[in-house]
Amino acid sequence: MQFDDGRGEFSDVIRARAPRGLRDQVKAVAAQKGMSSAELIRLAITSYIANTSEGGAASAGV
Structure with missing residues (x-):
């Protein structure tokens, strides 16, 4: 079960x-x-992080 604080996906x-x-x-x-x-x-x-981090998008949390 996820906690919903009412602030939406980008809190x-x-x-x-x-x-x-x-x-x-x-x-x-x-x-x-x-x-x-x-x-x-x-x-x-998120694009910058994905393109500059080791592990790409996985490390960016996308």
Whole structure:
């Protein structure tokens, strides 16, 4: 049985600082791809981890 805390599938929060203008770039690219900014960022992070870690996607938790 899994515990449901009501926060959905992506309950962990990660915060990061970025250069000015990056948020707008992310929003624009996400809109072009038909996804949310959060989805684009999750995809970018998991892809980066999968491509740079030993063990690939298994270590990224995807």
